[in-house]
Ligand code: SF4
């Protein structure tokens with residue numbers, strides 16, 4: 378699913394804060410979050426912007442950015 382003008386935010390990962398604990402992975406309904414060996418990846422083309430992942434992160438590493446503020 379491509380981002381369109383109807384999309385509002387992108388989910389970003391602050392890799393300096395992320396401890397790669399994996400807590401956010403199972404809460405994502407469309408499986409948009411992938412845990413790699415040393416970093417976390419969010420597929421914003423799959424993300425449905427449900428915001429379930431942001432509050433579960435113990436280090437506040439996940440944050441949202443308005444689509445208008447980034448080049449996609
Ligand atoms: S906002 Fe929702 S769909 Fe997007 S990455 Fe977080 S949990 Fe997954």
Ligand code: SF4
Pocket residue numbers: 390394395396397398399400401402417433434435436437438439
């Ligand atoms: S819950 Fe936070 S610290 Fe844990 S993997 Fe996700 S973004 Fe990283």
